[in-house]
Amino acid sequence: MSVPILSLITFLPIIGVFFILSIETKRQELVRVTAMIISSVVFFISLPLYCGFDSRTSDMQFVEKLQWIPSFGIQYHIGIDGISLFLILLTTFITPLSILASWHITKHVKEYMIAMLVLETGMIGVFISLDMFLFYVFWELMLIPMYLLIGVWGGPRRIYAAVKFFVYTMAGSVFMLLAIIGLYFLNHRATGEYTFNLLEYYRLELSFAVQFWLFLAFAFAFAIKVPMFPFHTWLPDAHVEAPTAGSVILAGVLLKMGTYGFVRFCLPLFPEASRAFIPVISWMAITGIVYGALVSMVQDDLKKLVAYSSVSHLGFVMLGVFAFNVQGLEGGIIQMVNHGVSTGALFLVVGMLYERRHTRLIADFGGLTKQMPVFATLFLIVTLSSIGLPGLNGFVGEFLILVGAFKSRILYASIATSGIILAAVYMLWMFQRVMFQEITHEENKTLKDLNKRELVILIPFIVLIFWIGIYPNSFLRKMDVSVNHLLKQIGEKTHIVTNVYTQKKGEQSPANSDLKIDIVSDDKTVW
């Protein structure tokens, strides 16, 4: 067994927390530097995951498996495949840059950095867990530091936003917890074994009715997290109140947990139910795309505008995932990364404006290009990437998603494609009002262009924007086998369950079978 990279990157931030705890509160600079160093080290340690990743197999890689609470069948079981790989890298990439973007924080620096590091552990943990119990622990773990980031270091309405964020997410999580426990007992009924092992669950064959309810429970939790229309209203509030780094991580990583959850749990565990829900989810996604874009258009606050644009972008992701084909799924996963990069960068850009002017109202800006040419260039690139300009990252994801959606339902793709027009409208209009035209406010005449620290933060984002746009194959190749495996998994299972379901239909109506356990055991499915 080689170096346990996954455990290392997951728990190094926690170890860092102890370092920071031992530093005197007064020595703020040292706290910042320590946090920065730790998160950077995590990033560099995570790079071998990419290089060492074997793109020929769909098995979990870098697996570590230890008993944790054997009496309940709970394991410390982690590993990654081509789907989670990039989300982990995205997390380790965004965290140090977010910390660097928090240099101006002076209130409770120590606690702030601790929250950031704990958050990183939670986020990575969610993406690597292969044990459902472990997954749930990490899922809840990351909620707390985020809640604190918004609630302590946020804007004027921070308490309202933080509570809203927390309660919304918790409401979803509760149903998910119920569903996890349900799966736990279902699995025992089927195999006689108590385990939270996700890979074991993949083998379960559940009746449609069971799938239906469990899917609903999981989907509710994830749909809130994505957030899908109409569960999105916590997002604008959370974004507006959160400090810059909070917004970056929220948009960059946290929202991806919802979409990731759909891919990792809902699709392979409940394939038949997922298929049945295609129209519902797709329409929610499409509504989100158009609705998010339209509402985004009329925002006067920059952060709100970006927040609503997230609703639109994540609608694309969901549409791709529920296209149930290679292009849709790969596009969806690439788009998760893209959204993290582009929207993360957008929030950073807005944050840089806020630091200078202490306002985020679009009307307070205008004509900034003249004072800040470098900033203008980078801002424009990020804007264009968000619009989905070909040659930049956003296009690759959006186009693949639309191709995938087009293959499954032409109508969905056609409506969703109108989102690319609207994206241009709200982004360019915003850009025009902020960066072009005459300078109308005296204060804006003395604005300084980007400093070195800000450049260091933004350049990596720009590099990724071009990289994914020009050579997306370096990402697509790695996820290809995993995605195909997932589709095969869904396809096979759907086939079996469909047959059994139709057989049993006469005996029992699925509507009143409720959460009753009716496992299809192996001898029945031999057919």
Added chain:
Amino acid sequence: MLNLISLVLLFPLIGTAINGLIGKKLRKETVGYIACGAIGMSFFVAILVFFGLLQLPPESRVFEKQLFNWIESGSFKAAAGLQVDPLSSLMILIITGVGFLIHIYSIGYMHHDKGYHRYFCYLNLFTFSMLLLVLGNNFLLMFIGWEAVGLCSYLLIGFWFEKKSASDAAKKAFIVNRVGDFGFALGIMLIFITFDTIDFTGVFHAASQGNIAVGSFTVTIITLLLFMGATGKSAQIPLYTWLPDAMEGPTPVSALIHAATMVTAGVYMIARCNVLFMLSPFTMTVVACIGAATALFAASIGLVQNDIKRVLAYSTVSQLGYMFLACGVGAFTAGVFHLMTHAFFKALLFLGSGSVIHALSGEQDMRKMGGLKKHIPITYRTFLVGTVAIAGIPPFAGFFSKDEILLEAFVRGNFIYWAVGALAALFTAFYMFRLLIMTFHGKSRVDHHAMEHLHESPKNMTVPLKILAVLALLGGFLGIPGASAINGFLSPVFGEHGHVETHGAEACGSHAACLPYLMMVISTGIAIAGIYLAYLMYIKSPELPKKLAERFSLIYKLLLNKYYIDEIYDALFVNPIKKISLLLWKRVDAQLIDGTVNGVAGFVRGFGSVLRLSQTGYVRNYAFYIVAGCIFIIVFVVFGK
């Protein structure tokens, strides 16, 4: 030599990178040399490639070069690969050739501008994107170029971003183009679903093998969607409105992007996909009708405009309409031929107008010009060549190409196409000579302030004008009826359907054989009539225009206000969307959804606060509950049954 094709792309990209990254620190001269040098070298390579292509036998004049795999996902494969064939090699010659001249001209024109390096960075980037558009060997790569030229157009229209009108125009251009791209993107997806590939070779091969029935629903939808993209980029009805506004950009930009190259991308696209379009007679009819309608519609607006660049802009829209008319009747060669001659004379006219504007320190209103002939003689003479060329007087370039389009429209289409085209030609001759007369002839209406600075442009501006004038004079001979070089050159791309044989060699015996010559006489007559009208109204009796405007005030107002199309679009689309968005935000989001959420929260809190009342903390209350509970149980047990 064909292998050098990547260099054509590489040079402008290097130019962009240098000027973009360190251009600010370089001297102005250096910036100019780098940008022009890049395009110059690109042009040189394009010539080599052209001759490399000529060395091959005509039927095998296709060269493909794969660079790398761009996007692969399942069966969806898009490569970064280049394709050289007669059509694309002609296009790169036009782009780099005319582009080179315009780059040189820009050195003089933009000399005093603060954003000098930014300008050349964008201009190089544009050239790169445009070359990518025509060289890509699949639909998606073409789409990159397609959107990238749109981006450059956005950046260059909004080059003087402090001006609200400029930044508005830039935004409008991008968004209107996006509407077209919406169709283009869907078209590409449908092509992928239908053919399982997006490579030109694969798609066109499959289509020409008869796998797709002529007039089938799928191919009709595909071509209509592609054409929707073309109407955006090439400014056709109903998406033409951005082009006149695009004149906010620097004039050389108008010449390069909004006259000679980018706006012809739609024509190129249809010509490229001629195999698909030929399979759908319905789409072809739509293309021809839109083309003809746009040609006439835009020309009619051009009749009364007073801004020198706007007249030229509407003229461009109108001329593009001709090209689509040609494509729509299946005369792709004629369309591409007109594309080429138009690139020459329209670039010339725009650069000429730029020279006028430069001489007058920025004045664009023709009512404040006049009598400039003697002050800027070189500009005048070259401009005259361009005007005659566009008006369609033989043997200038515009005559041959426009004449061929009208002929083809008549032969393959019907009388109405021809009549509309001919009327538009009359308008063209009229408004161009109106422009020429108002600008250069008559008494000077220039205000004394501008008069003091009045000067002929420097050499780096006049030399490109002279070269373009020569091209506008001679370019037409590439396609003279009977011995057309361009027909032969392009026939591998368009096959037999690309052009009609003009029977030049046959004796003028039968009625059909005489037609081409008859047509030539008629179209020359139309051009002369237009010119005479302009002479009549603006030199002989200058009071006539005013009288006519008063007499037909309704029509005049309609034309002057461009048929109020912008206002109509605002009322139909822009404002309702804004209103709906506000409604969604304020009502649906804030009140309905968030109201529900807060309502649920409020309910829970209310419920909790009611329950809380029971938790008083007094022992006596709890004792009371216990006693009450006991009594309840006893009563239940005793009387329950």
